[in-house]
Every structure is written in C-alpha cells, then in structure tokens.
Amino acid sequence: MKMPSQTAGIRQLGDPALRAVSLNVDSFNEPGFIKERLRLSGALSEFRKRYKFGRAISAPQIGYRKRLIAMNLDGEFHIIVNPRITWTSRERFTMWDDCMSFPSLLVRLERYRSVSLHFQDETGRHKDWERLEISISELLQHEIDHLDGVLAVDRALDRDSFVMREAFNAMPDYFRSLVDYQIGEIVVDT
DSSP: OOOOSSOOSSOOTGGGGSSSOOOOOSSSHHHHHHHHHHHHHHHHHHHHHHSSOOOOOEEEGHHHHHSSEEETTTEEEEEEEEEEEEEEEEEEEEEEEEOSTHHHHHHHHHHHHHHEEEEEEETTTEEEEEEEOHHHHHHHHHHHHTTTTTOOGGGGGSSTTTEHHHHHHSSSSOOOOOBBBOTOOOOOOO
16 A cells, blocks of 8 residues: 555645634534534545545644544544543553654654543533543644644654664564554555
8 A cells, every 4th residue: 555645635744723622612603613614524534545544634634723623433433622631540551653744754752541521512511531542642642732732753762762664564474573553554565
C-alpha cells in the first residue's frame, strides 16, 4: 500500500492551524458548525476509504478551530464535541503513534492506559465515557491534544523516537519491541 504523502483537505505538519488552541462549540444549530461537522466526518470517511485505516480526526486538521472530533470505532461513528478528560489512570504505556497530518512518520511516546471523558454529542447532549479501554483512551488523548494545539511530535520520548513509516515497515518486529502497545491500525506493507 502506498502511504499518503499529502491528503487533500487535511492540514499537514508545519501548518500553523495545527498549533491553534480550539474554541468550545456554543451553538449546535449554527449552520457553520453543521457544515464543518459534516466536512470533518467526510474527511475521515474519505481517508478511511482511500487508505483503509484512520480511526479519528479533529477539527484543527481541516482548519476548523472548534473542539470537535469525528471517530469511527469498529464501524460505529461518533461525533465528540467539547471533550474534557475527567480522569486518568496512574498506569501509562509507550506506543508508536501516527497521524493523518504526518502520515509517513511514526512517533514513540507515552500515554495514559485509561481515561474517562465528558463531552457533548452533535446535538449538544452531555455524555460520559468512563475508564475507557486502551485503544480508545490513546486515540482520544491524541485527538484532544490536536484540539489543544499539541502534536504527537511534541510528546516524543527522546530524539530517537521518530521513524519513517517506510523504515518501520522494513523492520516492524524491531520497532514493535521498543514499545509496550501497538495500535491495531499501523499499516505495514507485506
């Protein structure tokens, strides 16, 4: 599989829009919010269709400065608005993180094993997800970082914690041995 070097509509590493702190959504019926929510969902769907992976995308990645995330978890679609982590586990783990905003790069970093989340859905209803399992916890931490203008490259463990996807694909067992947890969707060419 040829990995994307640039994905239409998704802001790439170096774009100042990825560094802006997102604002809360106040009106769920405003036409601008509805339009951008649909555009964000469409960007995720297009990426998944084209590259066969991608679990979530945050609004800053399409240049929309609001606290909004679109997620596809095992075929179930979710809109997460104004998310706030309300609890973190003491236990942490290391992983190779990837991102639609730098799809050719993997970054070794550390995340909380579990988080709890308070958010609103696309209609404004308040919801809580408690003590989430590791794959959803790490994903939400990644996406909420985007909303705060923080990228995975900012969380790298050290200067040796970067690898191009092509190099990872050439030696996946070696790179996997350097972390505690693997994202199920890191695409490895075989």
